[in-house]
Amino acid sequence: MNRFSVQIHGWLLVLPAAVLLAAFTHYPAVATLLHSFYSTPKANRPAVWVGLENYRAMTQDPVFWQVLGNNLWFALGTIPASIALAMLMATWVNGKLHGRAFLRLAYFTPTILPMIAVANIWLFFYTPTYGLLEQITVDLLGLPSHNWLGTPSTVLACLIVVTVWKEAGFFMIFYLAALQAIPPALAEAAAIEGASRWTYFRRVVFPLLMPTTLFVLVNAVINSFRLVDHIIVMTRGGPDNASSLLLYYIYDVAFKFWDSSYASALTIVLLAILASAAIMQFAFLEKRTHYQ
Amino acid sequence: MSTRRNPMEPQGLGHALETLGAWVLALLWILPLAYAFWTAFHPPEFATRFDPLAPLSLQNFVNAWNAAPFASYFVNTIILVTMILAAQLVLCTLAAYAFARYAFFGRDVLFMLVLVQLMIMPDVLIVENYRTMAALDLTDTITAIGLPYMASAFGIFLMRQTFKTVPKELDEAARVEGASALQVLLKVYVPLARPVYVAFGLVSVSYHWNNFLWPLIVTNSVGSRPLTVGLQVFSSTDQGIDWSIITAATLMTSAPLLIAFLLFQRQFVQSFMRAGIR
Numbered sequence: 001m002n003r004f005s006v007q008i009h010g011w012l013l014v015l016p017a018a019v020l021l022a023a024f025t026h027y028p029a030v031a032t033l034l035h036s037f038y039s040t041p042k043a044n045r046p047a048v049w050v051g052l053e054n055y056r057a058m059t060q061d062p063v064f065w066q067v068l069g070n071n072l073w074f075a076l077g078t079i080p081a082s083i084a085l086a087m088l089m090a091t092w093v094n095g096k097l098h099g100r101a102f103l104r105l106a107y108f109t110p111t112i113l114p115m116i117a118v119a120n121i122w123l124f125f126y127t128p129t130y131g132l133l134e135q136i137t138v139d140l141l142g143l144p145s146h147n148w149l150g151t152p153s154t155v156l157a158c159l160i161v162v163t164v165w166k167e168a169g170f171f172m173i174f175y176l177a178a179l180q181a182i183p184p185a186l187a188e189a190a191a192i193e194g195a196s197r198w199t200y201f202r203r204v205v206f207p208l209l210m211p212t213t214l215f216v217l218v219n220a221v222i223n224s225f226r227l228v229d230h231i232i233v234m235t236r237g238g239p240d241n242a243s244s245l246l247l248y249y250i251y252d253v254a255f256k257f258w259d260s261s262y263a264s265a266l267t268i269v270l271l272a273i274l275a276s277a278a279i280m281q282f283a284f285l286e287k288r289t290h291y292q
Numbered sequence: 293m294s295t296r297r298n299p300m301e302p303q304g305l306g307h308a309l310e311t312l313g314a315w316v317l318a319l320l321w322i323l324p325l326a327y328a329f330w331t332a333f334h335p336p337e338f339a340t341r342f343d344p345l346a347p348l349s350l351q352n353f354v355n356a357w358n359a360a361p362f363a364s365y366f367v368n369t370i371i372l373v374t375m376i377l378a379a380q381l382v383l384c385t386l387a388a389y390a391f392a393r394y395a396f397f398g399r400d401v402l403f404m405l406v407l408v409q410l411m412i413m414p415d416v417l418i419v420e421n422y423r424t425m426a427a428l429d430l431t432d433t434i435t436a437i438g439l440p441y442m443a444s445a446f447g448i449f450l451m452r453q454t455f456k457t458v459p460k461e462l463d464e465a466a467r468v469e470g471a472s473a474l475q476v477l478l479k480v481y482v483p484l485a486r487p488v489y490v491a492f493g494l495v496s497v498s499y500h501w502n503n504f505l506w507p508l509i510v511t512n513s514v515g516s517r518p519l520t521v522g523l524q525v526f527s528s529t530d531q532g533i534d535w536s537i538i539t540a541a542t543l544m545t546s547a548p549l550l551i552a553f554l555l556f557q558r559q560f561v562q563s564f565m566r567a568g569i570r
Contacts (some may be wrong), residue, residue: 009473010396017387018402020443025409028420035420085317092314096301099315105554106318108561109325112553114502116520117542120527121328124535130339132327165321170564177565184298191299200300226415229504233524247416247505254419255509263419270416278411 029271036264047261054265064266066241067249070156074245075224077160078167083216085168087209090175091201111170119233122162123149126234149235152242159243162230167223171216178212179205214280221277225270246270328539336536352540356526359537361514362544365522372434372507372518373500377493379442384492387443388451389477393463403452409445418509425510432516437507441500447492454485491563501549519545 036054041047058064089107093100110118125132126148137143148158182205190200228248231237237244237252244252247270254263302310331339332353338346356362390396391403414421421440422431430436458481466476482489504520511517517525523545527538543550553560 006394007396010390010394010399013386013390013394014396014402017383017406017443017448020383020439021406021409021445023424024414024421024440024443025412025417025445026405028417028424029408029412031420031423032417089317092310092317095310096298097307097311097314103314103318104561105557106322109322109550109553111564112498112502112549112560113325113546114504114520114523114549116502116504116524117546118324120523120538120542121324124331124539125324125327127535130535132323165324169321173561173564176561187298187300195300197300197302197306222411226413229520232505232508233528250416251418251505251509254422260419260423267416267419271412274411274416278408 032264032267032271035261036268038261040259040261050261054262057262058265058269063241063244063249067244067246068269070241070243071225071245073156074160074163075221077157078163078224079217079220081160082164082167082171082220083213085164086171086216087175087213089168089172090179091205093172094176094179107169107172109169110166113166115166115227115229116233118166119162119230122158122230123234126158149243150239152239155235155239155243159230159234162234163224163227167220171220174212174216175209178209182208218277218280221280222274225273246273328543331536332540332543334536336534339536352536353544356537356541356544360522360526360541362519362522362541364514365517365519365545368434368516368522369501369518369520372437373497375434376438376441376500377496379438380444380447380496381489381493383443384447384451385477385482387448388455389481391448391452392455406445406448409443410449414440415506418506421506422509432511432513434516434518436510437503437516437518438500440506444496447496450488450492451485454488455481458484488566490559491566494560494563498549 035047037049037051038047039045039050039053089103093104093107097103128134128145128147128150129138133148134145138145146154148154186204187200190204195203225246228245228251231243231245231248232251235243237248241249246266250263250266250270253259253266301307330342333348333350334346335349335351387406391399391406417440425431425436425439428436430439462480463476466480471479502520503518504524507518508521508524511521514522523541526541
């Protein structure tokens with residue numbers, strides 16, 4: 001092939017995907033930024049340039065700060081717990097425990113179910129009086145009845161539990177792959193040195209899992225800002241926005257109050273958070289390719 | 293095959309304790325699901341009462357099926373995931389081939405631009421993408437649900453990595469035989485990447501079968517709603533709090549994936565692994 005046809009062929013092959021990516025990823029990202037500087041168009045009044053007005057309104061919007069705070073707690077609640085559980089699950093599934101196949105099935109099943117279906121099941125689980133949780137806490141343990149999803153102080157924790165339950169099995173897979181790649185000679189060497197199982201895990205396995213942990217971490221961060229399906233089913237952000245997360249708030253502002261400009265400004269905050277995760281990821285991908 | 297024991301496996305009491313821990317966690321993990329199964333397969337009066345003698349019944353499924361147009365929702369979802377997967381396979385294969393084997397001008401910059409979508413997914417660009425769909429007069433269509441996902445950065449990345457491992461000699465040999473660029477792609481690269489296609493396909497289908505927020509926003513009629521949105525509309529408006537019917541509907545919508553997973557467990561796990569490790 002001559003050089004000219006390499007150029008033409010290369011571009012022609014990439015073109016269809018590039019056009020769609022530009023139309024539904026790059027264009028909307030840029031347009032979001034532009035629209036965040038305009039007012040929301042109304043029936044008799046087109047959008048006008050308002051500069052940073054939407055961002056000024058954001059800093060004075062108590063709901064925005066509450067939602068951002070919720071999202072940070074949500075991230076802090078879901079990320080370390082799901083990563084630790086995933087590591088534990090992978091260690092167990094990788095070992096020679098009885099019923100390994102069942103264990104793997106049990107841990108992984110939540111991953112393939114739709115979040116929306118899972119949320120319905122958990123909604124039932126948390127239901128006051130009839131739900132399984134109340135049956136255990138009230139009927140079996142004799143604790144006072146508690147409206148788990150209806151109380152601002154417990155609702156976010158309930159959602160965190162659902163998310164950890166859904167995600168841990170997914171992350172387990174990556175740890176499982178990493179564990180299987182650890183040469184058995186290392187365990188033998190550790191045994192000769194008289195290391196305990198815990199020391200072996202802490203000093204040998206854990207450091208070797210670090211690249212996987214970084215990869216999982218980035219994914220967990222992204223998910224904690226991307227997953228809102230369960231909120232729509234279980235709480236609709238309530239009570240009093242106690243369980244609202246950033247993307248859910250954007251959805252509310254854009255498609256319930258139809259304030260698309262303010263929603264654009266909120267989206268820019270979300271994109272900035274995701275971009276930071278992206279920078280982490282790129283730095284990390286760079287490192288990975290050196291391994292190969 | 294070597295059957296060397298890993299000396300760092302737990303032994304004796306440790307083994308027993310860890311087995312117990314693993315089983316307790318596993319039982320906790322399937323408890324919500326087991327609870328849903330119990331409720332769905334028993335008459336409503338046993339929904340929250342555990343009586344081992346409770347009669348089994350499929351009536352909840354019948355009631356749920358008759359209470360909402362689940363047949364249309366199923367058809368819509370199947371059309372949706374098929375359409376997205378077909379488009380993804382074609383578009384990503386072509387693009388990945390170019391990125392892997394053509395040194396065209398601007399390739400590396402373009403590839404970086406593709407990777408942007410790994411972080412900034414269509415899932416979060418709902419406001420602008422809705423505006424675009426409205427401008428294209430596509431709202432409330434299955435096409436509108438699928439369009440933002442058809443060019444998948446993840447798919448391009450995955451296939452590019454795979455194509456790069458194909459020996460150049462195979463490529464050159466085929467070209468010496470007089471094969472065109474497309475023939476080389478279809479006869480050499482695609483067959484060698486088969487396991488990756490299976491992995492990507494499983495991940496893609498389960499992702500889009502389960503996707504909810506964007507379809508919720510862009511659809512508003514029975515003709516275009518996928519199962520997830522249909523289930524939400526059904527359980528939030530029509531049913532009040534008849535949990536027996538809601539859990540039956542919930543299990544019904546997840547059943548195809550769940551059954552496929554139980555049948556092809558190993559492939560699923562390996563696919564998610566392969567797709568994630570890349």
